[in-house]
Amino acid sequence: MKNNKQITVFEGKKIRRVYDEKTETWYFSVVxxxxxxxxxxxxxxxLKKxxxxxxxxxxxxxxxxPQIEMATETGKNRKTLAGNPEHLFRIIQSIPSKKAEPIKLWLAKVGYERIQEVSDPEKALNRSRSYWQRMGRSAKWIQQRMMGQEVRNKLTDYWKNNEVKEQDEYAxxxxxxxxxxxxxxxxxxxxxxxxx
Structure with missing residues (x-):
């Protein structure tokens, strides 16, 4: 694993992190x-309790x-328990702290939205469009992005129909x-x- 950025900050607290280029995943120090x-x-x-x-x-x-090597405050590298965002969200659900409550509420909201999107996929498209608008993307950019995704889906279907099976082949x-x-x-x- 390669340390792209070793520290990020959450509400003024330093959080050590390591980026795994192979899986393209961030791992954060659980402690x-x-x-x-x-x-x-x-x-x-x-954490032990x-x-x-x-x-x-x-x-x-x-x-x-996993245990992943990260820099300590003294600058030495030591293995520490780490988790990707999915792991951290699961751990956060078990923390009985008022500071964890906003994240738990957000997780509940996102989970509910995801369930709605499964039953009505148009909601996911509308949410994406709204997100891109808030990011300041132009209507033309949004339309191209949506069309690009549609083309990508058609291409993926074509590959499936022509026996392209492995993830590596897709990549x-x-x-x-x-x-x-x-x-x-x-x-x-x-x-x-x-x-x-």
Whole structure:
């Protein structure tokens, strides 16, 4: 794993993180998240007690959260329990803290919206359109993005019908198309967008 950005800040608290380029996933220090949400004097001990009190969360953390090397305050690298955003959301649900409550409410809202979108996919499209408008995207850009997704879906269906089965094959074909369009591989384009 490569450390792209080692620290981020949540409500004034430093959270260590590591970006795994292979899976394109951020991993965050679980202890740092616990401290940010509880302000416990000893977040490591808080996590131990949380795991003792709740066997389900203990099992979940043990199964899903890897030990990843991250820099300590002294600058030395030490392995620490880490989780991706999905893991962290599950852990946060088990934290009985007022500071965790806004995140829990947000998770409930997002979960409810997702259930609505499953029964009515048009809601997902409208939500995306609204999000892009709030980001300041033009109507033309939004239309092109929506049409691009439709073309992508048709292309994916075509590949399925012509026995392209492996994820790697999809990735290779997508990379070829992306490179023809932009003169950049998908990963190069993502790196360029991160720098902007």
């Amino acid at each position: 740092d998240i616990i401290f940010a949400l509880t302000e416990s004097a000893n977040p490591t001990d808080y 949380l795991r003792k009190r709740d066997p389900e969360i203990a099992s979940y953390i043990g199964t899903n959260c 290779i074909l997508t990379n070829i198309i992306h490179q023809e369009w932009s003169d950049l591989l998908v990963k190069e384009h993502k790196n360029l967008k991160e720098k902007i």
